[in-house]
Amino acid sequence: MSSFLVSPVTVKMATLCKTIRSATATASKLSQFSRLLSTTPRCNVQMAVRDALNSAMDEEIERDEKVFLLGEEVAQYDGAYKVTKGLWKKWGDKRVLDTPITEMGFAGIAVGAAMAGLRPICEFMTFNFSMQAIDQVINSAAKTFYMSAGQVPVPIVFRGPNGAAAGVAAQHSQCFASWYSQCPGLIVASPYSSEDCRGLLKSAVRNDNPVVFLENELIYGTSFEVSEEALSKDFLVPFGKAKIERTGSHVTLVAHSKAVGLCLEAANELIGQGVECEVINLRSLRPLDDQTIIESVMKTNHLVTVEGGWHHCGIGAEVVALIMESQAFNYLDAPVLRVTGADVPMPYAKSLEDLALPQVKNVLTAVKKSLNIS
Amino acid sequence: MLFWRKFEDKLAAVYIQQKVRGFLHLYNGQEAVLAGSLHAMDSEKDRMITAYRNHVQPIGMGVDPKRVMAELYGKGTGTSQGLGGSMHIFSKAHRFYGGHGIVGGQIPLGAGIAFADKYFNRDSVTLTFMGDGAVRQGSLHETLNLATLWQLPVVFIVENNGYAMGTSVVRTASHTDIYKLGLGYEMPCSQVEGMNPVDVAKGLEPAIDLARKGGGPSFIEIKTYRYRGHSMSDAQKYRTKKEVEEYRKIDPISQVLEIIKQKKYASEKQIKEIDERVAKRVRECEQYAEQSPFPEDNIMYDVVYQQKDYPFIPHKIQ
Numbered sequence: 126m127s128s129f130l131v132s133p134v135t136v137k138m139a140t141l142c143k144t145i146r147s148a149t150a151t152a153s154k155l156s157q158f159s160r161l162l163s164t165t166p167r168c169n170v171q172m173a174v175r176d177a178l179n180s181a182m183d184e185e186i187e188r189d190e191k192v193f194l195l196g197e198e199v200a201q202y203d204g205a206y207k208v209t210k211g212l213w214k215k216w217g218d219k220r221v222l223d224t225p226i227t228e229m230g231f232a233g234i235a236v237g238a239a240m241a242g243l244r245p246i247c248e249f250m251t252f253n254f255s256m257q258a259i260d261q262v263i264n265s266a267a268k269t270f271y272m273s274a275g276q277v278p279v280p281i282v283f284r285g286p287n288g289a290a291a292g293v294a295a296q297h298s299q300c301f302a303s304w305y306s307q308c309p310g311l312i313v314a315s316p317y318s319s320e321d322c323r324g325l326l327k328s329a330v331r332n333d334n335p336v337v338f339l340e341n342e343l344i345y346g347t348s349f350e351v352s353e354e355a356l357s358k359d360f361l362v363p364f365g366k367a368k369i370e371r372t373g374s375h376v377t378l379v380a381h382s383k384a385v386g387l388c389l390e391a392a393n394e395l396i397g398q399g400v401e402c403e404v405i406n407l408r409s410l411r412p413l414d415d416q417t418i419i420e421s422v423m424k425t426n427h428l429v430t431v432e433g434g435w436h437h438c439g440i441g442a443e444v445v446a447l448i449m450e451s452q453a454f455n456y457l458d459a460p461v462l463r464v465t466g467a468d469v470p471m472p473y474a475k476s477l478e479d480l481a482l483p484q485v486k487n488v489l490t491a492v493k494k495s496l497n498i499s
Numbered sequence: 500m501l502f503w504r505k506f507e508d509k510l511a512a513v514y515i516q517q518k519v520r521g522f523l524h525l526y527n528g529q530e531a532v533l534a535g536s537l538h539a540m541d542s543e544k545d546r547m548i549t550a551y552r553n554h555v556q557p558i559g560m561g562v563d564p565k566r567v568m569a570e571l572y573g574k575g576t577g578t579s580q581g582l583g584g585s586m587h588i589f590s591k592a593h594r595f596y597g598g599h600g601i602v603g604g605q606i607p608l609g610a611g612i613a614f615a616d617k618y619f620n621r622d623s624v625t626l627t628f629m630g631d632g633a634v635r636q637g638s639l640h641e642t643l644n645l646a647t648l649w650q651l652p653v654v655f656i657v658e659n660n661g662y663a664m665g666t667s668v669v670r671t672a673s674h675t676d677i678y679k680l681g682l683g684y685e686m687p688c689s690q691v692e693g694m695n696p697v698d699v700a701k702g703l704e705p706a707i708d709l710a711r712k713g714g715g716p717s718f719i720e721i722k723t724y725r726y727r728g729h730s731m732s733d734a735q736k737y738r739t740k741k742e743v744e745e746y747r748k749i750d751p752i753s754q755v756l757e758i759i760k761q762k763k764y765a766s767e768k769q770i771k772e773i774d775e776r777v778a779k780r781v782r783e784c785e786q787y788a789e790q791s792p793f794p795e796d797n798i799m800y801d802v803v804y805q806q807k808d809y810p811f812i813p814h815k816i817q
Contacts (some may be wrong), residue, residue: 193618219618224646230641231608237611240596241546243618260638264601264610273589275577275802277596309803333805366810412811 139302172354175208177319177347181326182246183212184358186220189244192330195222195231196285199295205250206286232258232283236265236335239281244330249285252301253340259304266335282329287339288382288433289316289471289482293497298471300434302381305337306410306443312364313411315339315381319349321408324362331361339410341383357395369421373401376427376492379418380446381407384431384483391488400496410440415447422453427495428461431488436465437456462491500530500696500752501773503555506564507727510554510571513785514731519571523585524552528726531751532658535561535699536626539707546616548596548609549628551586552658556628560593564780565787575794576787582802584795592807594623602663603629606655610646610716613653624710625653626703632663634677643684643718650715655681656704657718658693660725665737668670681718693723693750726750 172180186192188411198205200213200223213221224231228249235245249255255262266279288300306313312334316322322340329336354360370385378388385406392402403421407414424427428448430441441463446453448461467481493499507525514523526533527554537559540547549556555572558564562578570577571585578588587598591802596612599605609627616623634657646653657677661668664816668675676782681688691702695718706717728735735743759765765773800812 225644227645229638229640230645233604233607233638233642234611234614234645237548237596237608237613238618239611240608240613241615243615260601260604261607264604265599269589269597270805271802272579272583273591273597274798275805276579276589276591278805280805312804312809322558332808334808364809392752412809470788 169350170353171348172319172351173346173348174319174322174340175206177322177351177486178208178326178340179210179212181323181330182209183215185246185327185330186212186216187387188225188358189330191242191244192246193220193243194246194248195235197223197224197226197250199223199248206342208340208345209248210460214420227285228254228257229261233261233265233494236261236269237277237307239266239279239335239445240269244280246282246284246330249283251290251297251342252285252287253299255283255285255301262305262311262335262337263308267308271310273467277379278333280333281480282326282336282338284326284329284338285340286342286345289478292344292473292475292478293471294473295470299431300466302432303439305339306413306440308411310335312336312409313339314408315410317382317385317406318345318410320351320355321362321368321406323351323355324360325364325408327359328361328364332364339382344383344386347386362408364409365414367408367414367417368406368415369403370406370419371402371404373403374425375400375402376426376429376495377403377405377418377421378429378431378488378492379405379407380422380431381410381440382433384433387483387485387488388431390485391492394485394489395492398498400492400498402492407440413443413447415451418419418444418448419451419453423450423456426456426458427487428457429490429491429495430461430462431464431483433466433482435468436463439463439465441465459497462493462495464488500534500755502564502777502780503530503533503558504752505777506555506558506568506784509781509785511727511731513572518788519585520573521584521586522551523728523731524729525731526552526555526725528746528750529658529660529693529723530555531696531699532693532721533658534696534751535693536656536703538696538700539703540624540626544594544621544623545625545707546594546596546612546625547628548599548605548612548625550602550605550633551598551600552630552632553586553588553598557590557593557595559586560590560595562588562590562593562595563781565784568784568788569791572788572791573793574788574791575798578793580794580798580802582798586743603633603638605629605640606633606636607642607645609655610651613646613651613710613716614649616652617649623652623709624707626656626707627653627656628656630663631657631659631668631677632666632671633657634680635663635671639680643681643686643716646716647684647686650713652710652713653716654703654710655716655718656703657720658723659720660723662725662729662737664729665733667737671723676720678718678720684718686715687717688719689717690720690722693697693721694746694751695754696751724725732741
């Protein structure tokens with residue numbers, strides 16, 4: 126069971142650290158006893174992903190009156206997964222709206238509102254339900270700026286959990302990363318850590334283009350260390366910039382969202398065998414940071430992609446293609462391997478679900494195959 | 500209305516010459532709906548959105564018709580610089596929000612524009628048009644529900660021309676009184692005769708007024724008729740020539756012309772002058788479209804994204 130810190134507590138911790146730090150600084154200037162306070166305390170602020178998302182939305186709603194949030198159960202229920210907890214109580218009916226179960230309707234209204242000057246954050250309870258509204262996401266949101274030759278921008282964010290959860294079976298477990306990433310006109314983000322979530326969601330809200338923001342329900346409760354910089358209200362993570370979570374020289378692992386965690390676990394296990402993995406967290410699927418991947422592969426000569434979605438026309442397939450088309454092709458010492466979800470609708474039984482999703486052992490197998498070790 | 504009719508006729512002619520490509524959905528016969536709507540709305544601040552039979556609406560909202568024709572020719576001087584075409588005429592400056600190809604796709608968009616107006620307390624009403632075919636789409640029902648629930652300043656207008664492409668209204672539902680679809684959402688609904696612009700204006704005024712005063716949306720069915728096919732490739736096997744001729748007898752343009760003649764609003768000479776002026780204007784549009792250049796190649800990449808927020812287009816990074 127994952128635990129999560131309530132947002133106000135996290136903020137209080139951060140404020141406490143800031144207060145201690147500034148008090149220390151002041152004291153050391155004023156006091157002749159400054160030599161006793163020689164080091165400022167290091168504060169490792171832990172923040173859960175759901176609090177990162179919550180605080181990002183809270184700050185953006187505060188910053189710009191045009192920003193508002195709508196979706197099923199986002200207001201009075203505090204969010205189906207508690208991501209929007211406290212926002213309705215703080216901001217009221219005008220800024221945080223509950224909708225009926227009417228995805229096509231509320232997504233379309235949100236797109237129209239964006240066309241007329243608002244900056245909606247439209248939540249899909251999961252991206253599986255976005256299929257009800259996908260015509261509005263693609264044909265209205267993604268293409269209107271183009272069809273109007275720039276007259277009508279659509280500054281909207283569609284966000285919600287994407288991909289597999291736990292035991293929710295076929296209709297509630299699909300990964301839509303490929304589907305949305307394919308479409309020009311959309312920006313598609315798939316964050317992993319709390320810093321990713323904060324920075325990318327803020328960037329998404331402030332961006333004048335439509336953004337599909339793919340979260341993951343299973344890591345809502347996971348806490349990550351966040352830097353002080355990440356707590357600032359103007360902390361933005363740019364699109365199109367992957368993050369190297371871990372450097373290494375033997376093999377490059379490329380992933381997005383929860384699969385990044387899988388790669389980091391695999392990397393830790395491989396240290397024992399003397400294999401140093403470079404783990405790249407894509408963060409942004411469209412635009413995709415091909416440069417970072419290319420440079421890494423030119424260094425390590427081996428590449429394994431890892432994702433929760435299906436292999437057919439997946440994100441891994443795109444990474445393989447871009448490597449083939451780049452100078453990194455000449456640096457490969459082995460074919461690129463993909464670790465993906467099994468090519469089946471998600472089964473229910475736990476034993477089967479575990480088989481249907483990539484596990485650490487699958488990543489290990491792929492890395493060893495790539496490096497030709499056992 | 501006469502200008503719109505001649506404009507559409509010209510488009511039919513140049514389409515056959517292959518100067519206009521793809522789909523061409525013409526408005527002939529339905530002009531009274533637009534004329535009445537423009538009269539009933541406040542053209543300085545109200546907004547309009549419709550589906551793909553959208554050439555003359557932007558002209559009515561103030562867009563230069565030369566640019567509309569240029570858009571259909573696919574020229575760089577078109578309203579969307581050649582990127583949209585017949586089904587996607589936009590002019591935000593004239594409060595015309597398109598131009599949408601997916602049947603029923605524009606309905607929630609119209610309600611959304613109204614949502615923004617209500618949010619900002621702007622004194623605008625959005626007229627959201629659709630055809631009789633679109634009322635069977637789920638998007639209509641979802642939108643009627645939300646618009647009434649949230650009391651949005653929008654008027655939903657169904658241009659019922661009797662046929663969804665080739666399928667008559669009778670064949671698309673168990674009942675044919677389209678306006679009654681709104682009753683289930685507890686919103687004001689009515690049916691209006693659409694072959695005379697005065698009837699249309701009278702039918703829409705209360706709805707627009709209600710929306711403006713914060714009374715929420717209305718659902719208005721306007722019974723009209725289209726003289727041409729659904730699009731240029733329509734062989735019209737689903738209706739008789741006799742039926743079309745019956746409706747031609749109540750052509751809105753003829754009706755208005757009759758009134759002008761009877762009440763002597765203009766002399767024969769003046770009417771002839773109007774005819775000539777209209778013909779001249781249409782010719783000017785054709786010339787402008789013919790002489791305009793096609794768009795530059797790179798523009799295809801330039802307007803996919805709001806550029807300042809998406810600095811990734813290859814030819815721009817050099």
